[in-house]
Every structure is written in structure tokens, then in C-alpha cells.
Amino acid sequence: MRPDYRGGNRGSAALYRTRITHLRRAPVHHYFEHRSYSWFVDVDALPRLPRWLRPFAVFDARDHLWPAADDTLRGRVDAYLAGKGIDLGGGTVTALMHARVLGHVFNPLTLYxxxxxxxVLQCVIAEVHNLSGDRHAYLLPPADDHAVMVDKRFRASAFSGTDGHYLVRAPQPDDTLDVTISLHREHQPAFVATMRGTRRAAGIRQILALQVTAPLAPLMNVLSMRVQAALLWLRRVPLVPDRAGDRRVTTAASTPRHQLSTRRECPVGPIMARDRQETRSP
Incomplete structure (x- = not known):
């Protein structure tokens, strides 16, 4: 039986072989890049792989957003949007995400x-996870190929607090993926992260090839972030104290639709174990 790769309002589910870069200009100049891959799917038609291939791509609603009455990925998206006063009326939701690989998953950034x-595109959800297992989601207005500004509200790194704002450019991918996020703080140069890639068919041969070119991708992403954190620490980049104000609770209803010029948090930046967040949403 051929696997069912339905998904996305632009045809079948797809894979993007990605190149991710991080550029920090202050207090030290630090650049790194690594390669990974992401899935682009329709959340109502997640890929169904043959049993023997499933260990390399499992999609579990528990890895995203927060529990809902209809506890599917689509149900969780709809519940989050309902808390913002948005009803898509059954419209399509496409997402860029990582799947579980051999039981492991890490989604520093998921875009819906x-x-x-x-x-008609009504909004974009940007969901951010840190290495402590905490997650936060931001609602962005539709902006086509333009950047939108979003306040930093989630402490994703031991080297930064929640001050500043991001400029986020996240057009829905087609033949290419091109996402840029830059952090701006007063009197400091921008910190820039990019994720770029080329669309590939999500066929069996491609999935197997990625297990060779990007083996254990979730674990490798975590390892890369921890290595960069160690390098920054060795270069004496100061850790930012974890303040009580950074632990405020957010709710799905905290940002009404009329404030859709919201701000969003960057998925980049390693996190130390002691930086565990209390950011939660129903």
C-alpha cells in the first residue's frame, strides 16, 4: 500500500531540507549554522506512513500547543484561535514542523x-519551545512577504530576558522556504536567525535519504543548541537572571483579535536547564 501524503493547500505534504543560521552581534560576535529538515503539512490530513517507516515520522498532537476538548492537532489549533476570538469556519490550516524521529521530538519553532x-489567510500562529520543555504561542497578522513586529514575551535563552521585540517574516512556503526573525533591543545591534530550504516531495525514498543526511534530527538540533550555549558561556557572555516577571502566565485569550499586530518570540537561542519557564496556556 502506498503511504498517504495528503496535506497542505498547495498539494501533497512536503519536506524542506533546511539551513538554519544564527547571528549574534552583541556582546560578542557569534555565528553558527546547521542543517535539518521540516515537514509542511495540512493539519487535517497529516501524513500516514507505512508501519515500517513510522519510527522516522510520527505526528502527535501532544507535541504542540495545549490540550483541547477535541484533542487533535486541528482541535488544539482551533481552541487556541477561539481564545483569540477567531473562527476559521473549517478553513485550512497548514503547518511547518518537525515530526518525532525514533521517539524524539524538538520543535523550537512551529508555524501555522x-x-x-x-x-484567505487570516493569521499565523508561531509556537516556540525551549529545551526545558516549555512552550509559548503568538498570534501574527497575515503579512504576505512583509515582516511584522512582535514583543519578546518568552525567555528562550539563558543569555537573554524578555526585553526587546522581533521582526518576523514568515511567508507560507511554496517551492522555497524563507523565514527570517531578528531581535531588536535598544542601543544593541540586531540578533538575526534565518531558516531557508527547498521543497521536496515527501516520498519514501526522500524520507529514508534524510535519515542518512540528517540522522536523528531532533536530537541533533538539541545538541547543536547546547553546544552553542556552551561556547557562549566560555566566551563569558553573561547569563541574564531569571526574574519573576519573566514567569508570567499567558492564556489563549490574552490577546484579542483586534490586537493582531502582536509580537512573537524567536525560536533560536539555547536554554539552560535552570531556565525552566512557567509559561503555559490552556
């Missing part, structure tokens, strides 16, 4: 493009 029943 939310369309109404007429196919």
Missing part, C-alpha cells in the same frame, strides 16, 4: 498558516 473557508 490559518485560512478561512474561502482560502
Amino acid at each position: 498558516w490559518c485560512h478561512d473557508v474561502h482560502g
